[in-house]
Each structure stands twice: as C-alpha cells, then as structure tokens.
Amino acid sequence: MKISVDRDECYGSGDCAYRVPSVFALADGFGTVLPGREGDGDDPEVREAAEKCPSQAILLGE
Template sequence: MSTIRISLDSDLCIGAGQCALTAPNVFTQDDDGFGALLPGREDGAGDPLAREAARSCPVQAITVEDS
C-alpha cells in the first residue's frame, strides 16, 4: 500500500462540505464551515475514501499525492 499526502487549500475551499461527508474519518469542517483535515490525518489514515473526497470537491481544493 502506497503512502499518500493530503493537502487542502483553504483559499480555494468554498465550504461545500463534500469532503467531510465523503471521508469523515479524514476531513471535518471548521467553525466557519470550511473544510479541514482532522489532526494527524494528512496521510489519509488508510481511509480509501480520502481520494474520493478529493474528487468530490467542486473547486478541487484537495490534493492527494502519492509519496
């Protein structure tokens, strides 16, 4: 299994919430309603839905890179 690195561009995020709905073990929404990575989940925590969450983002604010 390859290791991944997830980043979320808060400047692009519009707060659609698709990331938190798709992969709630990796993403959440902050107090202002914008997407955020859960602490320690920058590697996706082995959640297969992390890539799907990136694909579901309407503004492509999430990047998933293989490392």
C-alpha cells in the first residue's frame, strides 16, 4: 500500500517521524516519506502512525 502525506493537512507535529523514523521524517516543516519507503503502507507501525496522526494527513492507498 502506498503512503503519502497531504501537506494541506499536515502541520508538522513530527509524530510520524518520532513513531516510525525508518519511514517518516520531517522536512521543511512537514512530515515526509523517506525515499524508497513509499510502498510500506502495509507495515503495522505505519498504519498506526496514520491512525494517530493528529491531523489525519497520512494517506494509505493503492
């Protein structure tokens, strides 16, 4: 499953990067997906990070 971050919703809390630093980072004040990790949306830690993103900005899709 593909991961993306909606920058219109993200406010840069950093929660995603704190929870799963192997997949997410903060860049320019926004949560971003590290290069090569965009397809890791099935990882349970990523799913949890998406559920717990305070602005629901992490999108998991095909």
